[in-house]
Amino acid sequence: MTIEEIAKLAGVSTGTVDRVLHNRGRVSPVTRERVLAIIKEQNFKPNAFARNLKLNKEFRIGVLLPLLHSEYGYWNLIYQGIINAAKELSDLSVKIDVYEFDRQKGGSCFEAGRRMLKNPVDALILAPVCPDDAKLVLAAHPDIDCIFIDTSMPQPHRASSVTQNPYKAGYLAGRMMNLLSPNPGTYAVALTHRAAYNASERARGFKEFCARQEGMRTKTVELNFEGNWGKILEDLYVTTTDIQGVFVVNDSVHRVASHINLIGHRPKTTIIGFDLIVQNRKEMENGIIDCLISQRPEFQGYSAVYQLYRKGILNQQLEKETEIPIDIILPENLSSTESMDYIPRIRS
Amino acid sequence: MTIEEIAKLAGVSTGTVDRVLHNRGRVSPVTRERVLAIIKEQNFKPNAFARNLKLNKEFRIGVLLPLLHSEYGYWNLIYQGIINAAKELSDLSVKIDVYEFDRQKGGSCFEAGRRMLKNPVDALILAPVCPDDAKLVLAAHPDIDCIFIDTSMPQPHRASSVTQNPYKAGYLAGRMMNLLSPNPGTYAVALTHRAAYNASERARGFKEFCARQEGMRTKTVELNFEGNWGKILEDLYVTTTDIQGVFVVNDSVHRVASHINLIGHRPKTTIIGFDLIVQNRKEMENGIIDCLISQRPEFQGYSAVYQLYRKGILNQQLEKETEIPIDIILPENLSSTESMDYIPRIRS
């Protein structure tokens, strides 16, 4: 089926069919209806190759992420997924513009959004870790599609999200903790930085699981890596003598784990944390981390790019909300998740 | 960069550049080298839209799978993944032809391959559960790319694979069994049908893990669902009084689990099996199955289609071997894997 065949069937020219297809007016209502009926009847869809050849323009996706080299590489994994998708789609005129911001500094995200205004983009991928800034960025880029990644936020109609439920993830971590270290005692919940949404929700899920179990207590500790966090950790073992395990609510678990190992408490402490960044992989291989929960950061980035591409280039629908499965990583299945988390790669 | 710009730079016509690009001869060696140098220097790649518009032909992927409605739906999950990818790619002229065969009947797979010869295909997705037949099918379809799914086999150069390591999966199942049911005793390993490759490797991995643990024994039982398998299961509990858990090496675990529940042994038996087919989801929700290992069948199918599409339409490279991660599913993360296993869907 081509536009020309549709035109013939409707007794009009291709120009008219085109005007109907793109709602460009200048068509009488009666002709319009006739053409629409035939399009529907023949289940016509414009040829994507011809369309994009004619349009002949890049599809630019703007990406706003926290500083990639901070926070032990979690954001870098997301970035890798985005880059990989972009590489696969480079033949289909998809381009990526990445803008980094400092999530600790208010306004930094907004400022990055302003930089983006200079090279206008057709769609947006946004980690709304600073919700207020994110709202402003969205306001500054009206009418383009946006996908939230890592965290969600109240969504305008044109946005959707790719996220994991952090409460469920924490709850599952509780279950794993209980499996790996079933003796009664205390589990420490280690928070870092000020509580980000994901972090606090994970802590909440974890505690809720523990609260439902007989004889399991939890104790929250705040570890500020700019401060004397080592001391706090050591004190914890002094003040609380029945520590059975430590749950770190983010990807910095490898730092906590190696310190616990250093001060000799590793043998009696089960350690659980998040995400398959290289440092965590290494510490799990070393036997210092028992279990990791993964939120598939690379897949999140990969999936976000593909969704925007399908909407922008192929005119397909956006998923409203994509829920990322909660992966359990033990030493026994670590090797099956090597390098890219689960995305087939192309060689460059 | 277009062919015309390349031509201008090389001081030749587009026809000559085209002949160089497609090795169609009729170009003097010296001109050829000059053009190639410029192509490389400019990093020129032909526009995928223009190319496919001109070629204007469907890319047909032939799919050979065991009977979809047998075996409790595992193959159906693979099928769903394939269908989903095909739906997303239908705008890019990818078409799927599915041929089913009976894996229990020798020659059935080959016969399906012969049916396929009538509507020639451009690429192949093949579950080589009958390796001899698979070899013949490949021989009958020379020169086209092929991806093995579910299981691999010795590969000709033009084939690649999307599979999970079944030994590692069984080994991990052993670990989970030991976590969920740590008391010394016997674990039953339930095989069904005659040992397929994946099944026997999973059993081997599981037993190997157990052999490395103190005080854990394993006992293999063969359950033939056409025979009196219920009786065999009941006898097992009579002859072996310390059964701690049952490991079913495939997706039929829900049948075994509900029978164990029926005969009253569920409370003291940990049950582990494979794959998120609907029946297994339900029995896990009912609390009858403790743990499932998933090999992401939907992703396998999805990924196979996408890889062939990238090779066939976009001229990108095929992955040689894609290793599927080994997923651990517990009741606590079951809901995060709902419906499609991890593939974003488009509405039809």
Next chain:
DNA sequence: TCAATTTGCGTGCTCGTTAACACACTTCTA
């Protein structure tokens, strides 16, 4: 040596869609 073939290269049409343009006809507006 000259006809027949081969080699090396350029030309031009085509794929389906888009969007600018042309043009006749109608409806306003002063």
Next chain:
DNA sequence: TAGAAGTGTGTTAACGAGCACGCAAATTGA
């Protein structure tokens, strides 16, 4: 009522690559 503005429709030139064809010039063969 003339001119302007608006409406409904058809025509056509790209977009970039592929490929058939044409045509010299070079090479072959008897």
